[in-house]
Amino acid sequence: MNFHAIKAIYRFEMARTGRTLFQSIVSPVLSTSLYFVVFGAAIGSRIEEVDGVSYGAFIVPGLIMLSLLTQSVSNASFGIYFPRFTGTIYEVLSAPVSYLEIVIAYVGAAATKSILVGLIILATAHLFVPLDIQHPVWMLLFLMLTAVTFALLGFILGIWADNFEKLQFVPLLVVTPLAFLGGSFYSINMLPPFWQTVTLFNPVVYLISGFRWSFYGQADVSIGLSVFMTFLFLVICLAVISWIFKTGWRLRA
Amino acid sequence: MSPILKISNLSKVYDSGFHALKGIDLEIERGELFALLGPNGAGKTTLISIICGIVNASGGTVTVDGHDIARDFRAARAEIGLVPQELTTDAFETVWATVNFSRGLFGKPKNHAIVEKVLKDLSLWDKRDNKLITLSGGMKRRVLIAKALAHEPRVLFLDEPTAGVDVELRRDMWRVVRRLQETGVTIILTTHYIEEAEDLADRVGVINGGEIILVEDKVELMRKLGRKQLILHLADPLEAVPETLAERGLELGQNGETLVYTYDTQAERTGITALLKDLHAAGIRFRDLQTRQSSLEDIFVNLVKAPS
Numbered sequence: 001m002n003f004h005a006i007k008a009i010y011r012f013e014m015a016r017t018g019r020t021l022f023q024s025i026v027s028p029v030l031s032t033s034l035y036f037v038v039f040g041a042a043i044g045s046r047i048e049e050v051d052g053v054s055y056g057a058f059i060v061p062g063l064i065m066l067s068l069l070t071q072s073v074s075n076a077s078f079g080i081y082f083p084r085f086t087g088t089i090y091e092v093l094s095a096p097v098s099y100l101e102i103v104i105a106y107v108g109a110a111a112t113k114s115i116l117v118g119l120i121i122l123a124t125a126h127l128f129v130p131l132d133i134q135h136p137v138w139m140l141l142f143l144m145l146t147a148v149t150f151a152l153l154g155f156i157l158g159i160w161a162d163n164f165e166k167l168q169f170v171p172l173l174v175v176t177p178l179a180f181l182g183g184s185f186y187s188i189n190m191l192p193p194f195w196q197t198v199t200l201f202n203p204v205v206y207l208i209s210g211f212r213w214s215f216y217g218q219a220d221v222s223i224g225l226s227v228f229m230t231f232l233f234l235v236i237c238l239a240v241i242s243w244i245f246k247t248g249w250r251l252r253a
Numbered sequence: 254m255s256p257i258l259k260i261s262n263l264s265k266v267y268d269s270g271f272h273a274l275k276g277i278d279l280e281i282e283r284g285e286l287f288a289l290l291g292p293n294g295a296g297k298t299t300l301i302s303i304i305c306g307i308v309n310a311s312g313g314t315v316t317v318d319g320h321d322i323a324r325d326f327r328a329a330r331a332e333i334g335l336v337p338q339e340l341t342t343d344a345f346e347t348v349w350a351t352v353n354f355s356r357g358l359f360g361k362p363k364n365h366a367i368v369e370k371v372l373k374d375l376s377l378w379d380k381r382d383n384k385l386i387t388l389s390g391g392m393k394r395r396v397l398i399a400k401a402l403a404h405e406p407r408v409l410f411l412d413e414p415t416a417g418v419d420v421e422l423r424r425d426m427w428r429v430v431r432r433l434q435e436t437g438v439t440i441i442l443t444t445h446y447i448e449e450a451e452d453l454a455d456r457v458g459v460i461n462g463g464e465i466i467l468v469e470d471k472v473e474l475m476r477k478l479g480r481k482q483l484i485l486h487l488a489d490p491l492e493a494v495p496e497t498l499a500e501r502g503l504e505l506g507q508n509g510e511t512l513v514y515t516y517d518t519q520a521e522r523t524g525i526t527a528l529l530k531d532l533h534a535a536g537i538r539f540r541d542l543q544t545r546q547s548s549l550e551d552i553f554v555n556l557v558k559a560p561s
Contacts, residue, residue, distance in 0.1 A: 002327070008357030012346075019345055087341030091400065094305040094335050095358045096327040252309050 005097040006105045013079050013109030024075075024113060025120065028067045032121045035063050036128045039185060050187050051218045056129040061212040062184030063125070065146065068118045069179050069204065072147050073171045076110035076154030081161050084250075093252060099245035103155065110151035111144070118143050131215070138223075139214035145230050146207050150175070152237035159250050178204040183212075188220045203233055255319065256280040257408060257439050258304070263313035265299055265463075273299040275463040277313070281408075286430070286440045288450035288471075290553050291460035297443045298338060300460070301410050305335045317408060331360060334406030336397050338413045338443075344386040348377055351385060352399045359404035371402050374429055391422040398426070402433075409433065411442040415449065427453060447550040451475075461557045474552065476518070483514040483525060485532070486541040495535050501528055512537075 017024045040056035047055040083089040092102060125131060133139050153170075161167040182204030188196050199205055200221070210226025213219035219226065244251070258281035265274040274296050281287050291297050302308035304315050306326060315322045320329040343351060352368050372378045375395045380388065385396060394414060401409060411430070415423045423446075430453065434440055444450055450457055450471070457474055459467040467474070490509035501524070504513040512532075516523045532539070 002360045004357045004360050004362060008354050011357075012350075012354050015346075015350070086343070087337075087339055088343055090305075090307055090335070090337050090341065091355060091358060093307045094330060094333070096330040096360050097358065098327075248309050252307065 002095075002097050002101050005095060006101050006108075009092070009102070009105035010109045010112075013106065014112065016079075017075075017109075017113050025117060028071055028117050029120050029124055032063050032067055033124055033128075035059070036125065040128055050190075051216070053216050053218070054129065057131060058187075058212075058216075059185055060122070060125045060129065060131060061215050062179075062182075062208050064118050064121050064143075065182075065204070065208045065211055066176075066179045066184050067121055068114050068143065068146055069150050069175050069207075070171050071114035071117050072110055072150035073154035073157060073175050075113050076107055076151040077158035077161065077167055077170070078154075079106050079110055080155055080158035081167055084158070089251070099242070102245075103152070103241055107148060107151040107155055110154060111147040114147045114151065115143055118147070133215050134217045135214040139211065142207070142211045142214055142226075142230070145234065146211070149230060149234040149237060152234065152241060156237060156240050156244065159244055162250075175204075178202050179208075183208045183220055203229060206230060254283055257283045257318050258441070259314075259316045260300075260304070261314045263300070263303065263315060264311050265296075265303060265308065266311045273463050274303075274310075277460075277463075277465055279458065279465055279468065281439060281441060282456075284434065284437050284439055285455040286434050286442070286453055287456050287458060288454035289441060289443045289458045289460060290447065290450060291443070292557055295460045295557075296463040297460055298412055299463075301335070301412050301441070301443070305333055305410060306330055327360075331404070332407045334401035334404065334409045336394075336401045336409070336411045336414050338416065340390060340393050340397070342385045342393050342396060345384055347382050347384055348372065348388075348396055348399070349381040351396065352403045355400040356403035359406075361404045367405065368403060371399050374432070375399050376425065391418050394418055394422070395426075398429070406438065408439045408441070411440065411444075413443050415444065415446060423449075447548070447553055451548060451550075459553060459556050467556060475547070480515055480547050480551075481518050482545045483516065483528075484543050484545060485512045485514070485539045486510065486543075487512060488538040488540045491537070495537070497535050498528075498531055501531065503528075512539075 036056070036059075039059055044055040044059070049055065050058045083092065122131075157167065157170050161169075181199065182202045183199070188199050188205060188209075191199060206221060206226045206229035209220040210223055210230065213223050213226070243249070258279075260277050260279040263274055263277040264272075266272050277296075277300060289297055289300070299308060303310045304317070304322060306322060310323075317329040317332050320332070322329045346354070349368070349372075352372065353363065356364070356368060369378065372381055375398055377392070377395055377399055380392060385393065388396065398411075398414065415426060418426070427449065430440060430442075442450070442453075454471050457467075457469060457471045458465055484506075487510055491505060491512075492509055494503050494505055494512070501514065504515075505511070506513050514525075514528055516525065
């Protein structure tokens with residue numbers, strides 16, 4: 001293992017976060033706070049409790065997931081796309097680093113950033129609503145697993161994209177709708193039976209459901225299924241990345 | 254001693270079908286400065302990119318200090334430093350951070366003393382806290398060299414490092430290159446400035462159309478392929494070469510004011526003595542004479558022009 005290289009890339013990526021603190025940390029925290037004000041305080045007070053949890057508290061896990069997913073994808077995709085765009089990727093490709101080390105470094109940094117954002121949002125939420133986390137270890141596990149999985153997805157996206165528009169395409173037009181429709185703001189039990197079935201094809205449902213279970217002990221789908229689906233998605237992303245590196249697709253001519 | 258770089262039957266066909274390299278065989282000796290010359294699109298950058306791991310080869314093998322670049326890529330790449338042709342740098346990093354990043358990326362532990370020396374050698378020390386975006390093109394080029402040297406490579410590739418660099422900076426760079434060579438670093442450079450190759454290189458390779466068409470010791474190459482010319486400045490201009498001198502192959506130049514005689518320095522007889530006698534007999538007087546040897550550029554142009 002070339003630990004020095006992993007450290008160098010990781011530090012480089014984290015330094016980028018430091019330089020763009022407003023964009024990386026402050027902006028998602030601010031937008032999530034706005035969700036709390038609108039959905040939690042203004043509209044939420046007129047909505048009944050969901051599964052015995054006040055609406056303001058109910059949406060906290062979903063909101064954290066929403067930011068976690070978009071941040072993980074954006075951070076990782078930008079991290080690998082930008083060196084490709086500027087041409088500085090030559091240095092990483094010519095260095096004595098394995099594919100695994102490159103992925104650990106870039107995805108690790110992207111996941112770290114989004115986990116930080118997630119934890120800051122959690123702390124911010126605590127200012128608005130009383131929070132009770134029933135399974136804190138599971139909560140952290142879901143947080144990390146989801147961050148890593150979606151950072152892997154972002155990494156794939158950053159290699160696939162050949163312009164900035166494509167880079168924005170997946171977070172805006174795929175991840176955000178899936179997160180909104182995946183039960184961020186409602187329990188899927190509130191939907192008509194037909195849409196409940198349709199929703200089960202949305203992978204984000206399992207992430208949000210599992211994450212919400214770690215808070216309140218209640219879930220739309222069983223916790224075992226949530227863990228399984230999260231791992232399945234992780235394995236699929238790893239398989240795609242190993243294929244990319246094996247073939248050099250979009251990286252090596 | 255075994256060569257530090259051994260390229261065997263290396264080929265590259267791009268997805269577009271373009272055959273960039275056609276069975277390249279080349280060996281680079283330890284500690285030498287090898288100049289790779291070739292016109293645009295000849296395959297120079299593709300060759301360097303394959304050796305450095307940026308482009309995948311279609312066939313053939315490359316070993317760096319005995320390490321295969323595919324099977325044993327870690328050991329092979331750790332020995333190589335690359336200064337790319339394009340000025341590709343991060344914008345918002347400082348010089349100090351980016352050079353230290355390169356050292357870490359190549360698996361070396363932090364060593365501020367080495368990075369400091371590299372920066373000082375390249376006159377970058379005063380700029381160490383500057384962001385890359387604030388540097389001039391020439392300074393960025395120096396940063397790329399510093400990045401390539403940060404992990405103390407044994408083989409350094411310089412892909413047209415002086416393109417677009419002013420004369421003073423170019424001289425500075427070559428001073429650094431010479432100093433590196435003195436410390437035992439093997440240097441492979443491509444350049445458009447053939448006088449640089451002529452000035453610096455121990456051996457010269459010429460690549461054209463994806464094939465190495467010549468590899469030769471520079472001095473030997475210039476001796477073998479170089480032509481020499483004797484230029485006679487005439488006291489009285491001539492309208493034509495006199496018939497008595499027709500067989501000598503003389504050319505009349507500069508409005509009849511000079512006679513140019515081309516000869517082979519390797520031949521048993523150069524014919525100069527006989528020519529001078531004939532000129533005297535023809536009553537042609539001259540006020541000055543000079544000789545001129547072909548430059549590496551002349552040789553290069555003749556080589557790549559020749560049908561392969």
